[in-house]
Amino acid sequence: MADGRALAPGDGFGEALVLSEPLSFWGGVDPSTGRIIDARHPQLGASVVGRVLVLPSGRGSSSSSSVLAECVRAGVAPAALVLREPDLILALGAIVAAELYGTALPVVVLPDEAYAAIRTGDRVRVHAGDRAACVEADG
């Protein structure tokens, strides 16, 4: 069990998908299928649907908030986001989806060691409150 920082509250559980590079949701994830479409991304083609998506951070585009929120609306969002660096554009997508649709997609930041310990395929439980978060990985 690792302690982290909550950027958006909620509880999520699912199989981890660990991305080896940052991902922009806009231009990087198809909000109708939840698949990674960034042609330069190492995990091109992978589905984020229902996964605990573990990624270093987002990338530049400020439209990623909308695309993440649209994934939530369309039912193709990840179960949780676990980040190494805070990304407010992604947190915002989760926060607005919660306001509009009553969903709760937790977005948390983990310290480097705990972040690095998660492997693709681990079953991961994420709990994020107002500020504190904890992440339990069962490898």
Place this chain on the structure above:
Amino acid sequence: MAGLVLDPIDERRLAGEEGEAPRLAMRVLVAMARATDAERFIDVEAAHVDACLYHGQVSLDFTERLASAGARVAVPTTLNVGVVDLLHPDRFRGDPAIGAAGRRLMERYVGMGCRPTFTCAPYQLPDRPRRGQHVAWAESNAIVFANSVLGARTARYGDFIDICAAITGRVPDAGLHRDEYRRGQVLFRLGPLPDRLESSDVLYPVLGHLIGSEAGSLVPVIEGLSAEPTEDHLKALGAGAASSGSVGLFHAVGMTPEAPTLQAAFGGAPPLRTVEVTLDRLVAARDELSTAAGPGIDAVSVGTPHASIAELEQLAALVDSASVHAGMALFVSTDRATLAEAEARGWVEALERAGATFVVDTCTYVTPILDARARVVMTNSAKWAYYAPGNLGVAVVFGSLEECVRSATLGRVWRDPDLWGDGG
């Protein structure tokens, strides 16, 4: 929420005493303030809203919630691109239902009091932010330009919070609004480069792409640019860095307002690390921007971010008396005001006569404007090159503005043999 202290006006909005729209806006802003450990809110003097670009039903769901509650912006607010070119609506080739929804979204923001600027380059408008002024800007390339080139202060705002800030005139006192987050962190030291490359527009998007890939979300400092870059050069650099990375601010020593010296750029602290920018590294970054080699191309797209009047002048001079090759398209994206100015100078007519197609209010990589049969597209923009393969499913050939124009007129990729020296 320990640590966050709200002003009475923030409290009243949050309690719904100022109406439903300010309440929703304040709820989103408070959630962001918590996520950033902000201790208070500060005023902003202007906003630039990106949420007017349609990304699906969620865009309208959120906007209608605000608009139906009578939301009005409290500060001067400009709008980013939308899905439809409202001056040339027939250029939209996508699903008509999406076009209609996208258009409705754009109109909703105008209805809330936003100016119908529909440009990703609001820093090219006359009343742009001044040094030290706090603003709430969304659109990654605009954010990095406002912070780096203008010395204004904006955090990296995304869709939704941009209009929340515009409605309340308030943002969390966090991130790039604060001195301690504006200091340089990673040093990019340019080595000797071929003269032609140093004076070419092509250096800047490539350097931006490299810097974004290396810096991620850290603040880069660039040392060793020998030629004095123009605003268009810095615009291309920032747009590249904010696509491959999450760069919201860079410093160029001796050139940008908060970096008179190397020491000032880093706030007296040493760099976390130093990246030596050699010709080899730039060539590698350049090659990453292309996903096809050519020589076959179906279209050329320039003007991402939106072309300035100076860029349209260069474009008109490069096209000169040539014509776009039969079966080839040359798209030029710009904003309405710049288009009007270029029209007055005769460049629009000349370029259209040569076969160019102008696009305003939107951009060719965010919405279906290109012929659906286009498979390979050439561009001079690192940002376009970064996003178009995912958004449009096209392959990209990256080149300088001159390479793009000559390729459009020849109907196949033309390369300037001396541009990159021995780097090929």
